[in-house]
Amino acid sequence: MKVLVFGEVVDGTIQNITYELVACAKKLGEYLTLVTSDADVSSIDGRVIKVNAGETNPWHYKIVEKVIERENPDLILFGNTSSSVDIASQLSAKLPVATSVYEVSAENGEVIVKSLSYGGKIIVELKLTTPAIAVVNVGSYNAEDGKGTASVEEIEIDELGVRDGIEFLGYIKPEEEDVDISKAEVVVSVGRGIGDETNIEMAEELAELLGGVVAGSRPIIDQGWLPKTRQVGRSGKTVTGKLYLALGISGATEHVEGVKAKNVIAVNTDKTAPIFRVSRLGIVADVNELLPTLVDKIREIKEG
Ligand SMILES: Cc1cc2nc3c(=O)[nH]c(=O)nc-3n(C[C@H](O)[C@H](O)[C@H](O)COP(=O)(O)OP(=O)(O)OC[C@H]3O[C@@H](n4cnc5c(N)ncnc54)[C@H](O)[C@@H]3O)c2cc1C
Known part of the structure; x- marks a missing residue:
């Protein structure tokens, strides 16, 4: 089983969900992480492909598509966060997507996920035909298990032959800074x-x-x-x-x-x-x- 993790970056910082997804991927087999910005990725455990395409934004799905073609993963993991879901949803026309997932397992080359349905009232178990996407809930895996030493491969955006459709201008932050x-x-x-x-x-x-x-x-x-x-x-x-x-x-x-x-x-x-x-x-x-x-x-x- 080969797993591609979509590494989420907000305001130049790797988000905790990335480490959680790596922790999940590690349990399934071979894994690598894709980061589509210029963030410091050194603390992500394992192989990392870095494509500097500015801040994460919806058109980055084109980069993910190219990396899927190049790496042929069986499973692609996204975090259930607004920016990652923006990207996963654009890939859903081509690949099966399971959302609100809180547990992923791989048996005999098949991916089984447990996910919350009807706003969490029902738990469903799904078998996904690979290659597939699982959108994993925040807090499902221990982020510490996904931290380690990265082996980074940088790819120029031109090498992938993708053209950006959206220019990221900046975050509009609330006027008053508040605790997170x-x-x-x-x-x-x-x-x-x-x-x-x-x-x-x-x-x-x-x-x-x-x-x-x-x-x-x-x-x-x-x-x-x-x-x-x-x-x-x-x-x-x-x-x-x-x-x-x-x-x-x-x-x-x-x-x-x-x-x-x-x-x-x-x-x-x-x-x-x-x-x-x-x-x-x-x-x-x-x-x-x-x-x-x-x-x-x-x-x-x-x-x-
Ligand atoms: C699409 C959608 C999205 C939503 N998103 C969210 C969301 O993000 N977050 C969210 O919170 N809700 C959300 N809701 C609303 C949610 O359904 C509930 O209405 C809400 O969570 C209830 O808030 P509550 O528990 O404070 O109030 P209530 O449901 O009114 O509960 C109050 C509780 O306090 C107890 N109580 C009363 N007096 C005391 C006392 N003196 N001491 C101790 N206990 C007391 C009562 O027994 C009761 O259990 C969403 C709803 C929809 C439809």
């Missing part, structure tokens, strides 16, 4: 159960004590209690750190899709809340009663 919740190790997340905007202050205090950041479910963002950059879930960000504290969050599928932290602790007054199904520890309590006690206790421990 997808990179935080500890996320204290609040949901509608928090009741009132003023209660977020306590969650912020807890986050500060734990060295983490505050995030929220969609209703919290929609009400303007936290900025859009702090939304966890399908239409927000995916959190992948060590701890996710879900305070007054019901655990709707669209929310849980963005929760890939190693440990989830949930606080909810309803013991049947779906969030408990994905939690390592569940606490049936009123979050606004528990929070002040929790903050006091942690401060006591830290100061003592």
Whole structure:
């Protein structure tokens, strides 16, 4: 089995998903990574083909096509992120594509994937006719396993004979820089159960004590209690750190899709809340009663 990983670069930096995909590819057989920008690729484990075509953008699918022709991989892995999906979708006219994949295996030359369907309500197992594409969810594999030493082969864009169709002019960044919740190790997340905007202050205090950041479910963002950059879930960000504290969050599928932290602790007054199904520890309590006690206790421990 030969696997080609599409290495994702944003603003000149290799994204963590690239290492996760390499970790996945390593388990399947021979593997190589394609990076279509001038990023520093030295920490990607194994063979890397680098084509300097500026920042990753949708027309780079043409480069992927050429590298597929050249390398003949059985499987091409993309991350389930907006920029990688833009590219994978353009290749879907020619190759079978499985999306929302969280596990890939290879048996007797066949690719089997497990993927989430209907917004995560159903898990499906699919056999793909190779060559095929799997779009893998963030957090499915351990990024550390994909880091190592790269053996880099640089190819000039002219050698591939592709012409760019889109010129990348730059990122339009939000005016106010905000923390990136997808990179935080500890996320204290609040949901509608928090009741009132003023209660977020306590969650912020807890986050500060734990060295983490505050995030929220969609209703919290929609009400303007936290900025859009702090939304966890399908239409927000995916959190992948060590701890996710879900305070007054019901655990709707669209929310849980963005929760890939190693440990989830949930606080909810309803013991049947779906969030408990994905939690390592569940606490049936009123979050606004528990929070002040929790903050006091942690401060006591830290100061003592
Ligand atoms: C296309 C689409 C995309 C979406 N994308 C997202 C997304 O990216 N992120 C997202 O979050 N949602 C998303 N949603 C919305 C999602 O379906 C849910 O409506 C949302 O996640 C619910 O947020 P919540 O858990 O905060 O609120 P609720 O579902 O209202 O849950 C509140 C919870 O708090 C508990 N509670 C109440 N009072 C207390 C208390 N005092 N102490 C402790 N617990 C208490 C309740 O028992 C309940 O479980 C999306 C929906 C659609 C259709």
